[in-house]
Amino acid sequence: MVQYAVTLKDGDWTVFSDGRPMAGDLTRSAAVQMAKDLAFEAEARGETVELLIQGYYGEVSRRMTGSTEF
Numbered sequence: 001m002v003q004y005a006v007t008l009k010d011g012d013w014t015v016f017s018d019g020r021p022m023a024g025d026l027t028r029s030a031a032v033q034m035a036k037d038l039a040f041e042a043e044a045r046g047e048t049v050e051l052l053i054q055g056y057y058g059e060v061s062r063r064m065t066g067s068t069e070f
Contacts, residue, residue: 004035005052
């Protein structure tokens with residue numbers, strides 16, 4: 001399983017992969033798009049994916065491979 005997350009860190013939107021920062025200093029929309037693209041590629045390889053995305057007010061949405069929640 002691979003986990004991708006988009007969070008606000010030190011005032012910048014950052015994309016994480018399995019807890020490690022991959023890219024920072026992004027707009028939220030660019031970070032979300034990058035995480036969705038990475039998740040799509042991982043799913044295409046047959047990996048299970050957990051995608052966590054922080055909203056503007058701190059709430060977190062979670063999507064797992066095969067889930068329609070998001």
